[in-house]
Amino acid sequence: MAPTTVKERPARQRKPDGQWKIDGTDPLNDDERIKAEDPGMSCRQRIIDIYSKQGFDSIAEEDLAPRFKWVGLYTQRRQDLGGEHTGNATNAELQDRFFMMRVRFDGGVVSTTQLRTVGGISRDYARGTGDFTDRQNIQLHWIRIEDVPAIWEKLDAVGLSTLCGCGDVPRVILGSPVAGIAADEIIDATPAIEAITSDWLHREELHNLPRKFKSAISGSPRQDVTHEIQDLSFIGVNHPEHGPGFDVYVGGGLSTNPMLAQRLGVWVPLDEVPEVWASVVKVFRDYGYRRLRNRARLKFLVAKWGVEKFRQVLEDEYLGRPLLDGPAAPVNPGNRDHLGVHPQKDGRFYVGVKPTVGHASGDQLIAIADAAEAHGVTRIRTTVDKELLFLDVEEQQVEPLKEALHATGLYPEPSEFRRGVISCTGLEFCKLALVTTKARAIQLVDELEDRLVDMDVPLKISLNGCPNSCARSQVADIGLKGQLVNDDEGNKVEGFQVHLGGALGFDPDFGRKLRGHKVTSAELGDYVVRLVERYREQRTEGEQFREWVLRADEGDLQ
Structure with missing residues (x-):
C-alpha cells in the first residue's frame, strides 16, 4: 500500500500591523485614511475662515472628529446623557455643540500675565470653567466654535497655544516645575x-x-x-x-x-x-x-x-x-x-499650594495672578499632581503670600486627603465616562476631613470615570475605576471598581484589584473611612498604606 502523502499547510500570511517601514503607508482604518487625506492641523484655517462664521452645523464631520484634536479641541458630552449611554450611543449622539479646549503649558511654565489671560478667556467664553490637569495643562469647557479665533488671538498674544493639545501628535512635554x-x-x-x-x-x-x-x-x-x-x-x-x-x-x-x-x-x-x-x-x-x-x-x-x-x-x-x-x-x-515652602538656590523660596482636584474658575485664576503679583511673583508653575507653584518669593513675603493664596481658595497646607486626591473630568464633560468624578472627589475630601483625623502618611486617592486611567487609578493607593454597579435593590447606579496598593517610585506596580468588590458612589465615603481606620488599627510602626494593603487579608480590604 502506497504511503499517504501529507500535504503541507501553506504558511499563514502575516496580517499587516500598519508599520510604515514594514507594511507601507496605505491606511488600514478610517483614522489613518483621514490623516493621510488631509493633515490634522489643516482644520485650523477652516475654523478661522468658515466654521467660526457659519457655526457648528457647518463643521465637516471628519474635521469635528478627529482633526479638531490637533488644534486642542474635543466636543464635550451632552449634559442630559448619563453613564448608561456611554458605549451604547455613538460619539455623534453623545457630543454637545460645545468644546473642551486644552491650553498647553509645556514644562508647567506659566506667567501671571498668561494665567490672567486664561482666566479672562474662561470668564468671557467658557462659563468660568478651568481645570488644571495631571499633564500640567489647563482645560476650558463650554467653548463655542464662533469664539475660537478670538480665543486663539488672545492666547497667541501672550505666547500660549492649543495646537497639538490633543490628537496623534507629541502632547505637552512634562517638566520639573522647579x-x-x-x-x-x-x-x-x-x-x-x-x-x-x-x-x-x-x-x-x-x-x-x-x-x-x-x-x-x-x-x-x-x-x-x-x-x-x-x-x-x-x-x-x-x-x-x-x-x-x-x-x-x-x-x-x-x-x-x-x-x-x-x-x-x-x-x-x-x-x-x-x-x-x-x-x-x-x-x-x-x-x-x-x-x-x-x-x-x-x-x-x-x-x-x-x-x-x-x-x-x-x-x-x-x-x-x-x-x-x-x-x-x-x-x-x-x-x-512640591507642596509647602522650599528654598531656591538663589536664596529665595518657592511656595507650592493645592487647588482641590485641580478645579478653578476664571475669576479665581485672575485673583491668583493678582495675589502673586502683589507679593512680587510673576512666575508660576503647574505640576503633574495638579498643584500650583509660585517661584522667586522673598522670605518676608512667604507667609503673606500663603494667606493671600488661601483667600483665593487654594490650600497652602492641605490635609493628606486633599493633598493626595486626583480625579479625571468624568461624566460632567467626557464622552467616555460612566460616572461623575470631580464633584465626587471634592465631596469625598470634605467628608474624610470631617470624619477622620488627618492622615500622618501620604495617601493617593484617584477617581476615574472609565477604564482609561486618566487620573492614574492603577498607580494610586486607592484607585477607583468608574462603572455602573448594582445597589442593594438591584438598580444600576454609579459606582467604582476598587484597586488598592498601586505605586510609582520604589517597587512601582499596579494596584491590587479586589475580586468582585465594587462600591456605589453613595457608599464611597463610608468605604474609604472603613479602609483607613483598618489600616490605622493594623499597621506596624513606619508601615505605609501600600505595604499594609499587600499583606492585609482581603476581608479587611472590603
Whole structure:
C-alpha cells in the first residue's frame, strides 16, 4: 500500500500591523485614511475662515472628529446623557455643540500675565470653567466654535497655544516645575524643553503618529514627572565620568493595558536630548502599530521588541551613532510633589499650594495672578499632581503670600486627603465616562476631613470615570475605576471598581484589584473611612498604606 502523502499547510500570511517601514503607508482604518487625506492641523484655517462664521452645523464631520484634536479641541458630552449611554450611543449622539479646549503649558511654565489671560478667556467664553490637569495643562469647557479665533488671538498674544493639545501628535512635554531654581537640582532641563517646543513640535513630519505620544524631561531628584508611565522620559542622573545628564525610559502607559516604562540603559547629555527625543518619536511614527487603535501606543512596540532592539534601531537607523551606556537614576524615596515652602538656590523660596482636584474658575485664576503679583511673583508653575507653584518669593513675603493664596481658595497646607486626591473630568464633560468624578472627589475630601483625623502618611486617592486611567487609578493607593454597579435593590447606579496598593517610585506596580468588590458612589465615603481606620488599627510602626494593603487579608480590604 502506497504511503499517504501529507500535504503541507501553506504558511499563514502575516496580517499587516500598519508599520510604515514594514507594511507601507496605505491606511488600514478610517483614522489613518483621514490623516493621510488631509493633515490634522489643516482644520485650523477652516475654523478661522468658515466654521467660526457659519457655526457648528457647518463643521465637516471628519474635521469635528478627529482633526479638531490637533488644534486642542474635543466636543464635550451632552449634559442630559448619563453613564448608561456611554458605549451604547455613538460619539455623534453623545457630543454637545460645545468644546473642551486644552491650553498647553509645556514644562508647567506659566506667567501671571498668561494665567490672567486664561482666566479672562474662561470668564468671557467658557462659563468660568478651568481645570488644571495631571499633564500640567489647563482645560476650558463650554467653548463655542464662533469664539475660537478670538480665543486663539488672545492666547497667541501672550505666547500660549492649543495646537497639538490633543490628537496623534507629541502632547505637552512634562517638566520639573522647579527646573532652574531648586537647590537640590541635578540638572536644569529647561533648554531641552524649549528647544523641542521651538524646533520640533510644529514640524508636520511629527503630526501623523500612530497615536498620542507622551513625554517628560526632569532634572529633579524628586523625579516629579511620573516617568514610569510615559512613552518617553528623561530623568536626571549623575554619570561617574561625564557628570549630570539623563537616564532614559521608554514604553510606559496606563489605560486598559498598563505597562511600566523600561530603562533604555543610556546616558544622554543635555544638548543631545532634543535630537534623541525627536528620533524616538520618529521610531514610533515609522514602526508603531497603526492597524488597531487600541494597540497603537509605543508601549506595545517596546513590549514586542524589547529595549535592546529598540535601542539598536534608534542608534542605527535614526541617530547614526551609538549612545553612551549610563547608570540608573537612584529612586527618590520621598514625596514627589512640591507642596509647602522650599528654598531656591538663589536664596529665595518657592511656595507650592493645592487647588482641590485641580478645579478653578476664571475669576479665581485672575485673583491668583493678582495675589502673586502683589507679593512680587510673576512666575508660576503647574505640576503633574495638579498643584500650583509660585517661584522667586522673598522670605518676608512667604507667609503673606500663603494667606493671600488661601483667600483665593487654594490650600497652602492641605490635609493628606486633599493633598493626595486626583480625579479625571468624568461624566460632567467626557464622552467616555460612566460616572461623575470631580464633584465626587471634592465631596469625598470634605467628608474624610470631617470624619477622620488627618492622615500622618501620604495617601493617593484617584477617581476615574472609565477604564482609561486618566487620573492614574492603577498607580494610586486607592484607585477607583468608574462603572455602573448594582445597589442593594438591584438598580444600576454609579459606582467604582476598587484597586488598592498601586505605586510609582520604589517597587512601582499596579494596584491590587479586589475580586468582585465594587462600591456605589453613595457608599464611597463610608468605604474609604472603613479602609483607613483598618489600616490605622493594623499597621506596624513606619508601615505605609501600600505595604499594609499587600499583606492585609482581603476581608479587611472590603
